[in-house]
Amino acid sequence: MKLDEVPQDHSSTYGGHSKLVYAVDASGHYQRAQSDGWEPEAYATQLAVAELQEQEAAAEAAWQRGELSPLKCLMYRYRLDEPALAQITGLWQWRIRRHFRPAIYRNLSAAILARYADAFGLPVAQLIAYQKAPA
Amino acid sequence: MTRFEPHFQHRQSAHCESGVMASLLSHAGLPMSEPMAFGLASGLAFAYLPIVKLSGMPLIAYRMPPKHLIKTLSKRLGARLHSRTFGNPEQGRRELDALLDSGRLAGLQSSVFWLPYFPPEMRFHFNAHNLLAYGRDGDEYLISDPVFEEPVRCASADLQKARFAKGALAAKGLMYWLDEVPLEQDWDQLIRQSVLSTTRILDGMPLPWIGIRGIQHLAKQIEQLDPAQAKYNRLYLTHIVRMQEEIGTGGAGFRFMYASFLQEAGELIGAAPLQQASAQLTAIGDDWRQFASACVRASRNKGEAPDFRPIAEMLRGIAGQERVLMKELGAWAKRKG
Numbered sequence: 287m288k289l290d291e292v293p294q295d296h297s298s299t300y301g302g303h304s305k306l307v308y309a310v311d312a313s314g315h316y317q318r319a320q321s322d323g324w325e326p327e328a329y330a331t332q333l334a335v336a337e338l339q340e341q342e343a344a345a346e347a348a349w350q351r352g353e354l355s356p357l358k359c360l361m362y363r364y365r366l367d368e369p370a371l372a373q374i375t376g377l378w379q380w381r382i383r384r385h386f387r388p389a390i391y392r393n394l395s396a397a398i399l400a401r402y403a404d405a406f407g408l409p410v411a412q413l414i415a416y417q418k419a420p421a
Numbered sequence: 422m423t424r425f426e427p428h429f430q431h432r433q434s435a436h437c438e439s440g441v442m443a444s445l446l447s448h449a450g451l452p453m454s455e456p457m458a459f460g461l462a463s464g465l466a467f468a469y470l471p472i473v474k475l476s477g478m479p480l481i482a483y484r485m486p487p488k489h490l491i492k493t494l495s496k497r498l499g500a501r502l503h504s505r506t507f508g509n510p511e512q513g514r515r516e517l518d519a520l521l522d523s524g525r526l527a528g529l530q531s532s533v534f535w536l537p538y539f540p541p542e543m544r545f546h547f548n549a550h551n552l553l554a555y556g557r558d559g560d561e562y563l564i565s566d567p568v569f570e571e572p573v574r575c576a577s578a579d580l581q582k583a584r585f586a587k588g589a590l591a592a593k594g595l596m597y598w599l600d601e602v603p604l605e606q607d608w609d610q611l612i613r614q615s616v617l618s619t620t621r622i623l624d625g626m627p628l629p630w631i632g633i634r635g636i637q638h639l640a641k642q643i644e645q646l647d648p649a650q651a652k653y654n655r656l657y658l659t660h661i662v663r664m665q666e667e668i669g670t671g672g673a674g675f676r677f678m679y680a681s682f683l684q685e686a687g688e689l690i691g692a693a694p695l696q697q698a699s700a701q702l703t704a705i706g707d708d709w710r711q712f713a714s715a716c717v718r719a720s721r722n723k724g725e726a727p728d729f730r731p732i733a734e735m736l737r738g739i740a741g742q743e744r745v746l747m748k749e750l751g752a753w754a755k756r757k758g
Binding site (some may be wrong): 287298302315318320329334364367375405407 | 543544570681707
């Protein structure tokens with residue numbers, strides 16, 4: 287990549303920051319240069335974020351309808367999936383899937399909820415409040 | 422001769438681990454650019470790991486796994502590397518404070534998701550991000566995060582959460598520092614050794630997922646995508662791009678970084694073949710960028726079913742060029758004088 291090919295596409299995914307890249311000048315010498323985004327990369331990132339948001343929205347709707355506990359929606363909101371949540375909480379995936387059922391979720395102990403709270407970085411009280419009824 | 426720098430100088434880097442090591446070594450009196458740190462540690466690689474899943478997609482890496490650079494580089498340079506993990510987070514905090522208060526720099530491994538200074542779209546659960554702490558100010562740590570332009574500050578509770586995040590690649594509060602860095606080095610021998618090691622990683626592993634065979638494997642996976650699964654294909658192709666660009670420093674960054682290393686090393690020891698190899702690798706890096714563009718183009722295309730064969734062919738072309746380059750570099754590294 288030549289210095290004048292270093293992309294400057296102002297990607298919103300960089301949050302106003304610049305990345306350092308290595309590129310060659312006219313005489314083929316490597317230099318440090320900053321890039322504030324590359325459009326193909328931004329597209330890839332946005333697609334991944336949109337996919338997570340879609341999953342979150344679907345889970346939230348199912349929660350509002352009373353078909354799911356809020357857990358699945360929170361899982362996607364905090365950019366996790368089942369295997370990742372299982373690793374962080376130390377719970378089996380089948381247990382987590384069980385906790386997606388509203389009736390099971392309402393009976394969860396504070397100790398189990400504390401593990402989820404820790405994974406999401408939320409106060410336990412909030413997860414307990416979700417046990418009452420859909421917001 | 423080099424002199425000891427009493428004040429820490431932040432330097433932006435393309436990649437966290439090579440950036441931290443370059444800063445630690447330069448601070449210890451051995452001036453080192455990021456590409457040199459990356460190259461001397463034989464950081465360049467390729468791996469396609471279908472078993473390790475990231476949101477249901479295989480892990481694709483363009484460099485050696487986390488901690489490889491730190492360990493290999495300290496060993497090759499003969500520097501003493503101290504590293505510690507902690508079962509008890511509170512103890513981890515005390516030890517970090519003690520180290521900083523004694524005037525040393527601490528390399529830390531932590532989770533990107535819990536670092537508040539990251540922009541929201543870059544915050545995902547990646548636990549092997551490296552950064553440097555170089556001081557404390559009240560309840561805040563002074564952080565040199567290699568991928569940022571300027572030093573940043575981080576509240577102690579946030580850093581604690583980031584250091585002790587659980588899950589894949591959990592850091593367990595990993596903290597490391599260097600001392601006794603020998604300032605005299607046999608550069609010729611060091612460069613040959615690290616180049617040879619890279620050629621073996623990229624083109625000498627009897628595993629179908631590592632190195633050049635891994636690139637060919639990825640080409641096959643792309644070729645075999647089912648055109649009917651439009652949504653999955655879009656996510657899969659952009660996942661490859663994200664692994665290459667977002668997690669991999671941007672613009673096929675590791676290829677360019679290694680090319681920069683070859684150039685600097687060639688100048689340092691007066692080896693023309695390395696300069697030539699650098700130019701070749703720059704061209705290969707450009708091909709990686711073309712490949713990323715092609716993946717995104719195919720994902721954008723919502724009309725007719727895309728043809729994945731040309732993309733796979735691009736990748737095979739890259740694999741072929743990298744193989745030729747590795748053969749040449751291997752021959753150079755083994756040649757005496």
